[in-house]
Amino acid sequence: MSIDRRQFLDACSAVGLSGLFPGALYAQVSEENDEPSITTDHVAAAASIAGLTLTDEERELLVENLNENLEQFESMREQELPNSRAPATMFDPRRGGAVIPEGEASDEGAEVSLPSVDRPSADEDLAFASIPELAHLLRARKVTSVELTELALRRLRHYDDRLHAVISYTEDRALEAARRADTELDAGTWRGPLHGVPYGAKDLLAVQGTQTTWGAEPFKDQTIDKTATVVERLDEAGAVLVAKLSLGALAWGDVWYDATTKNPWNLDQGSSGSSAGPAAAVSAGCVPFAIGSETLGSIVSPSTRCGVTGHRPTFGTVGRGGAMALSWTMDKLGPIARSALDCAHVYDAIRGADPDDPASVDVPFPFDAERSAASLRVGYLQEAFGEDYDNQTADQNTLDVLRGLGVDLEPVSWEVDVPVGALLNTLDVEAAAAFDELTRSGGIDEMVRQGENTWPNVFRTARFVPAVEHVQMDRLRGVLMEQAHAVMQDLDVLVSPSFGGGTLGITNLTGHPCVCLPNALRPVEDGPDARRQPGSISFVAPLYRDQTALTLAHAVQQETDIHRRRPPIQ
Known part of the structure; x- marks a missing residue:
């Protein structure tokens, strides 16, 4: 199965291979294979960053699953998800x-108590x-x-x-x-x-x-x-x-x-x-x-x-x-x-x-x-x-x-x-999901602010937060x-x-x-x-x-x- 660069990065993200140098890694894969796919060598290089210790057999199984999952991920991306579509789970x-x-x-x-005032002259x-x-x-x-x-x-x-x-x-x-x-x-x-x-x-x-x-x-x-x-x-x-x-x-x-x-x-x-x-x-x-x-x-x-x-x-x-x-x-x-x-x-x-807004509620407001x-x-x-x-x-x-x-x-x-700082990554992940299509289409390249501490970089980085860590x-x-x-x-x-x-x-x-x-x-x-x-x-x-x-x-x-x-x- 052939995958493009975006599919490769998405596959790495799916297993939490955060902290990689994904561009260089993809280039290596491309040089090794005219139809690039994730291999056991790539998984082994990234395993320590993902916090995993894997046997040879486990790496083989993981590679097979990753390559199979790409088609499933692509089928999800074909579904229209406007910004207004909230997740099924709600914060309470x-x-x-x-x-x-x-x-x-x-x-x-x-x-309500209104003061008696005259209209200002100015x-x-x-x-x-x-x-x-x-x-x-x-x-x-x-x-x-x-x-x-x-x-x-x-x-x-x-x-x-x-x-x-x-x-x-x-x-x-x-x-x-x-x-x-x-x-x-x-x-x-x-x-x-x-x-x-x-x-x-x-x-x-x-x-x-x-x-x-x-x-x-x-x-x-x-x-x-x-x-x-x-x-x-x-x-x-x-x-x-x-x-x-x-x-x-x-x-x-x-x-x-x-x-x-x-x-x-x-x-x-x-x-x-x-x-x-x-x-x-x-x-x-x-x-x-x-x-x-x-x-x-x-x-x-x-x-x-x-x-x-x-x-x-x-x-x-x-x-x-x-x-x-x-x-x-x-x-x-x-x-x-x-x-x-x-x-x-x-x-x-x-x-x-x-x-x-399914997360919204009615509340009294007895302000005095x-x-x-x-x-x-x-x-x-x-x-x-x-x-x-x-x-x-x-x-x-x-x-x-x-x-x-x-x-x-x-x-x-x-x-x-x-660790409150770690929990604030919740914002990055949800924002990246809210603007996923903008990231994958390259639309974020049109934004005025680019660089390390900007949305384009945050959206890309958030794709490499492991799903398990997000939970x-x-x-x-x-x-x-x-x-x-x-x-x-x-x-x-x-x-x-x-x-x-x-x-x-x-x-x-x-x-x-x-x-x-x-x-x-x-x-x-x-x-x-x-x-x-x-x-x-x-x-x-x-x-x-x-x-x-x-x-x-x-x-x-x-x-x-x-x-x-x-x-x-x-």
Whole structure:
């Protein structure tokens, strides 16, 4: 049976021959045989890397099976598997021991209290108004949704030559939705605090009638004939989608096919990612909120870089129908806004089970903005805060704010004894499966970023992760979930450095929710005096109790003003 180079590499991958120099090995095979096949010599050379000790007889049997399996693998590849097709197995964070709290999920939501404010005299002030403030102005008819929508579109266009945060505008859709919102509000119909409020969506969310590029050159002309569930829910809430915002190509970083999205606090710096456009647009006052996604830091990192508040919800509490799949067991959709209170209102509108996402669930959300921070059981990663890192002073100041609010900070540690770094290979393998056809067709060669630490290389490398090791990752992940639950079950919130203590990796694997709030604006050397480097701190809540992290973050933001500062955009 003759095999080509791709079949050869796939065969090596099937038995876990990772770490090989596959190009050179294939070349050797080709020189030895006009119709190359895997031989016992090749298996013997790779056995030690695969962690196997084989007899001559075992190598013979293995070679025979490998060559026979190639036809079976090829028959699978002939089956169409769109990105939206999820695996039969599903990730359930409750396997670690958590349960969904009792309550009517559809009825028990955030309490809404709108401040009585006057319309600002300057559009700049209106652009940075909070969601509750905008809701009051809209409901009192002191401003119209069309005005807010046109303001958002103007600001996006004005700043985008510097920020590169917009992939496409949805102006016609937006103005139609804004006019509809104004008609309803004029008639006394109020859908809630998002009614008439403009927003942006990360361009991995499908919206019918628009391009959905996933930020990547191979998909820049892609259209998907459906609208993502999260966008539909925001439509129902009366929110107005004004733009599809940038993401690092296939949800990595801030480099997309046309540009690098910039940090409004320092235009010499990228906005981080992969929710690059959402964070930059919110920070610059172009939209009050945006929808981002996180698999491993893609809300926390750009929110930190751009000085805004990000909420990564509990895994499964926001339906992912119509969203690009990167990792079926780790992807989460959530809001990026200027405050925790704004995030709470957005989360309340988008949460809930989704028929197009089998991993999604209904949960209650009894968020109370007036709840005392002192009533919460709060732990903090004492050892992590004691390390030397860039944002240490600001983080210590935040801990002091918590103590001033009457919070009794209990020192805790994750007490994790599994190799978290190894388990994060789960993301690489699932992403490689999600974009398998792109890899095998050579489409990844069209992506802007190439090299060692990029998707093309990761996708290829993941083909050589042994299937057995992938299953072992999953089994050890169950252990990690149990250990994390043991720490979180006696707490309402755990406070951590955003990038310290192993928290980011652990909680993205376990599915725990996180609220990342800005707490620093450090001066930047060698630049205009107004430039700053934002920093953040993270509040983690038990599974399905997002409201406690949002409550504590809101309490801190009531005592501080970092989240209200405006970037220089220079």
